[in-house]
Amino acid sequence: MIDPPIDPAVFAALVEMTGGDVAFVDELVDTYFDDAREQIAALLAAVAAADVPAVVRPAHSLKTNSFNVGAMELGALCRDLEERGRTGELEDAAARVAAIVTGFDRVRQALLADRTARATG
Amino acid sequence: MIDPGIGGRVLIVDDTAFNRRLLARLLRTIGHEPFEASDGRAALDLLTDPDAPPIDVILLDIVMPGMDGYQTLEALKADPALRDLPVIVISGVDELDSVVRCIEMGAADYLPKTVDPAILRARIAASLAQKRLHDNEREALDRQAATNEVLAIMSRSAFELQTVLDAVVGAALRLCRADYGVAYVAEGEAYRAVASAGGTPELDAIERAQSLRPGRESLVGRVALMAEPIQVEDVLLDTDYAARASQLAAGYRTLLGVPIVRDGAVEGVLGLTRNEVRRFSEAELGLAVGFAEQAAIGIANARLLATIERQRGQLARFLSPQVAALVSSPQGEAMLAGHRREITAMFCDLRNFTTFSETAEPEEVLGFLRLYHATIGALVVEHEGTLEHFAGDGIMVFFNDPVPQDDHAARAVRMAVAIRERFVGLAEDWRRRGHILQVGIGIATGYATMGRIGFEGRYDYGGVGNAIILASRLSSEAAAGEILIAQRTFAAMDGAIPAEPAGDRQLKGFSRPMTAYAIGRPEPTDAAVADRPAGPAGRAAS
Numbered sequence: 251m252i253d254p255p256i257d258p259a260v261f262a263a264l265v266e267m268t269g270g271d272v273a274f275v276d277e278l279v280d281t282y283f284d285d286a287r288e289q290i291a292a293l294l295a296a297v298a299a300a301d302v303p304a305v306v307r308p309a310h311s312l313k314t315n316s317f318n319v320g321a322m323e324l325g326a327l328c329r330d331l332e333e334r335g336r337t338g339e340l341e342d343a344a345a346r347v348a349a350i351v352t353g354f355d356r357v358r359q360a361l362l363a364d365r366t367a368r369a370t371g
Numbered sequence: 372m373i374d375p376g377i378g379g380r381v382l383i384v385d386d387t388a389f390n391r392r393l394l395a396r397l398l399r400t401i402g403h404e405p406f407e408a409s410d411g412r413a414a415l416d417l418l419t420d421p422d423a424p425p426i427d428v429i430l431l432d433i434v435m436p437g438m439d440g441y442q443t444l445e446a447l448k449a450d451p452a453l454r455d456l457p458v459i460v461i462s463g464v465d466e467l468d469s470v471v472r473c474i475e476m477g478a479a480d481y482l483p484k485t486v487d488p489a490i491l492r493a494r495i496a497a498s499l500a501q502k503r504l505h506d507n508e509r510e511a512l513d514r515q516a517a518t519n520e521v522l523a524i525m526s527r528s529a530f531e532l533q534t535v536l537d538a539v540v541g542a543a544l545r546l547c548r549a550d551y552g553v554a555y556v557a558e559g560e561a562y563r564a565v566a567s568a569g570g571t572p573e574l575d576a577i578e579r580a581q582s583l584r585p586g587r588e589s590l591v592g593r594v595a596l597m598a599e600p601i602q603v604e605d606v607l608l609d610t611d612y613a614a615r616a617s618q619l620a621a622g623y624r625t626l627l628g629v630p631i632v633r634d635g636a637v638e639g640v641l642g643l644t645r646n647e648v649r650r651f652s653e654a655e656l657g658l659a660v661g662f663a664e665q666a667a668i669g670i671a672n673a674r675l676l677a678t679i680e681r682q683r684g685q686l687a688r689f690l691s692p693q694v695a696a697l698v699s700s701p702q703g704e705a706m707l708a709g710h711r712r713e714i715t716a717m718f719c720d721l722r723n724f725t726t727f728s729e730t731a732e733p734e735e736v737l738g739f740l741r742l743y744h745a746t747i748g749a750l751v752v753e754h755e756g757t758l759e760h761f762a763g764d765g766i767m768v769f770f771n772d773p774v775p776q777d778d779h780a781a782r783a784v785r786m787a788v789a790i791r792e793r794f795v796g797l798a799e800d801w802r803r804r805g806h807i808l809q810v811g812i813g814i815a816t817g818y819a820t821m822g823r824i825g826f827e828g829r830y831d832y833g834g835v836g837n838a839i840i841l842a843s844r845l846s847s848e849a850a851a852g853e854i855l856i857a858q859r860t861f862a863a864m865d866g867a868i869p870a871e872p873a874g875d876r877q878l879k880g881f882s883r884p885m886t887a888y889a890i891g892r893p894e895p896t897d898a899a900v901a902d903r904p905a906g907p908a909g910r911a912a913s
Contacts, residue, residue: 267488268396278396281389307386310434314463314484315389 255356256364260320272368279361282315286354293331293347305335305343312350319361324353378402379427379499384414384443385461386435393486394430394461401492411438415446418453428498429458430482433469440473448477455505457498514658517542521665530676532556535669536566539641543662544568547655549643551621553578554631554666555591556639560584562591574620581617588613591640594628598637600656601628605648627651629663631670638670639663693757694832697773706773707832709822714769715783715814715860716839717756718846719747719790721764722809731806739801739808740764746793754786759833767843769834772821780816780863784890787812787854788868791892813845815857844878845887854890861888 268274289308296304313328327350334340381403383394388409395405406426408414414431415438417423429447433440440460447453457479462470470481479501480494524538536554544552551569555562564578585595588611593601603626606612623644631639641663643651651659683699697703721727721743728736740763747766751758755776756768768786771779791810798808819836838857845855861870871891875884 267393267486269400271396274396278389278392281392285387285389307434307436311387315387317485318389318393 255321255323255353255360257320257322260317260322261364264319276365279319279365282319282361283358285315286312286358290347290351290354293350297344297347300343302335302338302340302343305340305347306332309335309350312354316357319357321353321357324350324357327353378404379495379502380404380406380424381428381430381495382406382408382414382417382426383430384408384411384435384440385430385432386410387432390432390461394491397486397488397491398495401488401495403495410435411440411443411446414443418447418456419450426456427502428495429456430461431458431473431478432461433466433473440469441476444473444476444478455502455509457502459494459498514546517546518661518665521662525665525669525672530672532669532673533566535672536666537568539662539666539669540566540568543641543643543659546658547627547643547651548645549627549651550646551623551644553642554639555583555642556631556670557595557637558582562595562640570621574617577617577620581614583614587611590614590626590628590642594630594640594642595637598630598632600630600660602626602651602656604650622646624648625650627656627659629656629659631663631666633667633671639666641666692752693755693774697832707823709820711818711820712772713779713817714771714819714821714834714836714838715779715816715863716767716769716819716834716842717783717787717812717814718842719766719768719787719810719812720846722811722851723807724764727801727806727808735804742797746797747790750786750789750793754782754789756782756786757832760831765846767839769819769821769839772834773832778864778867780814780860781865781867783814783816783860784854784856784864784868784870787814788890791852791854809851811846811849811851812854813842813847813849813856814854814860815839815841815845816860816863817841817857840880841878841885844880845876845885848876848878848887852892855887856890858886858888 264278265272265275268278289312292308293305293312296302296308309328309332313325313332316322316325316328327346331340331343331346331350334343334346340346378401381398383391383398383405385391385394385407386409391407391409395407398405406417406424408417414429418426418429431440431443435443438446444458444460447456447458454477458473458477460470460473460478460481461484462473462481463484470478473481479498482491482494521535521538521542525535528534536556540552540554543549549569551574552567553564553570554566556565561582561584563582564575567575567578570578581589583589583591583595586592587596590601590603590612603609603612605624606618606626607624612618621644623646625645625648627643629641629643630637631641641659643659645651679699683695697706700706727739731739743764744766748758751768754770755774756770757772757774759767759769768783770776770783776782790812794810801808815838817836817838819834819838821834822832824833824835825831838859841857845857849855855873855876856870869891870888873887873889876887877884
């Protein structure tokens with residue numbers, strides 16, 4: 251692991267944006283998880299069907315949401331996938347989607363750990 | 372529609388719940404009311420739903436399943452009702468080419484995907500301001516169009532009160548966003564509905580059956596009592612209100628009544644109602660007052676017209692119809708002040724009238740004169756002559772003034788012939804009673820100064836000129852049953868009616884002899900003398 255999965259400064263900005271409403275941030279993070287599960291399902295389906303353009307929309311949405319919660323590395327993976335999906339050059343699609351799946355899992359663990367830390371700390 | 376400084380209704384169109392929730396939260400914290408749609412289709416459904424609250428600004432994501440941002444934008448811009456809604460495109464920093472495309476398609480602005488509350492606040496505020504400006508503009512245009520429409524109707528049908536009131540009520544209903552509108556007009560002590568808009572025939576029937584008097588029991592009564600605009604926010608909470616029949620039929624809740632005032636009196640009431648409890652705003656009240664003023668002008672015009680018609684009717688009994696019309700026409704004053712015109716004057720008086728009036732009973736004389744005047748009066752009207760005076764047995768009529776008549780000489784001669792014909796029947800009755808009465812007629816054509824002659828309190832419409840004197844002298848000169856016409860009349864009628872030379876006559880007031888012509892009596896079978904064949908003598912009594 252080179253970078254932490256979540257950029258603390260970006261996440262802090264998100265919390266600040268909501269006026270420090272931690273309960274709302276928790277809800278928002280849960281929404282992010284729900285959205286991400288759908289987006290990843292769509293990515294896997296696109297790869298299974300070898301439908302290159304179909305990766306663009308879920309990659310795009312997951313990218314945006316990830317940047318907003320501070321998951322910069324995951325966001326970057328999604329951005330690369332989205333761009334390649336647009337240009338159609340996507341021989342390594344399966345590998346890229348697999349990296350996103352792993353990346354999301356790390357992000358999820360980190361966000362849940364942070365939540366537990368806040369609750370107990 | 373939106374009051375300045377108050378938050379707007381913002382529709383978030385985004386497929387990810389995360390973004391919608393985050394944006395909704397941020398919008399709420401900066402005082403706006405968020406609405407959400409997960410794609411373009413859902414957004415359009417909400418925007419075109421008449422029961423949904425009107426949206427002020429749209430936040431639009433580009434990449435969405437189903438109907439994406441471009442398609443949504445295209446649909447919005449194609450709909451005249453939605454075209455002017457500001458659209459802010461939500462876009463990532465790496466999507467600037469999409470932003471350019473959206474702005475080219477009519478988007479107002481764009482917002483970075485990674486939301487910054489300060490930027491969100493500023494962009495929404497700018498778009499809301501744009502929307503408000505546009506709404507105000509549209510409202511002002513609507514208002515102006517409606518006012519112009521009413522004014523146009525007023526100028527086109529100034530004296531048709533019903534048309535004017537229908538237009539006023541219709542425009543007030545629309546612009547003040549009312550469900551039902553009625554114009555009431557005073558009839559003696561009470562007020563009655565005379566025009567309405569927005570109601571069913573049943574409701575209109577209930578309204579029109581009411582006779583509302585000043586008092587607390589009805590909105591109209593209160594407005595009449597107070598002579599000022601009155602608003603009832605919820606009629607169900609108003610214990611004094613008693614006009615329940617129409618309230619039940621219409622189901623209205625909020626009422627606005629504005630007096631239609633003329634010369635300080637409440638001549639009518641403009642009533643507007645809403646079927647929900649929602650106050651009429653100051654702006655709407657101002658509009659209603661403006662429309663009530665237009666209704667007041669309409670009522671004033673209608674009353675004025677009634678007065679003029681009545682005066683004209685009364686005038687016509689004393690004046691010839693031409694002069695009565697002249698008095699009430701726009702150019703009347705100038706015409707009355709005096710003008711020079713070529714006219715043909717006709718004088719007619721009775722031979723032996725002096726002897727008749729000395730020997731007959733006064734009642735007989737008056738009875739005869741009434742009949743004589745009635746007979747000749749009808750012929751004057753028929754030939755469109757202008758009667759200058761009736762004076763005992765003498766009558767003067769002129770032609771070509773105030774109404775121009777190209778054939779004035781021939782008209783005068785035709786009328787003279789008709790008078791002579793009718794008189795035969797009239798005289799026959801009196802001859803049997805021993806009185807020999809005959810007419811003598813003189814006609815002359817020439818320039819005269821026409822206009823108001825007399826003094827304050829007793830004016831006649833008449834003329835001064837040689838032709839008038841000549842006609843009078845020829846009439847005196849004429850033998851019983853004779854029609855003498857002057858040289859110029861003979862020339863002016865250009866052979867339209869046969870005439871024979873009747874010699875040069877030395878007339879009082881004329882230094883040289885005047886050439887006269889006589890209009891011959893028709894032979895029983897000769898139809899050429901007058902317009903139509905001479906009828907049997909008895910016809911004169913008709």
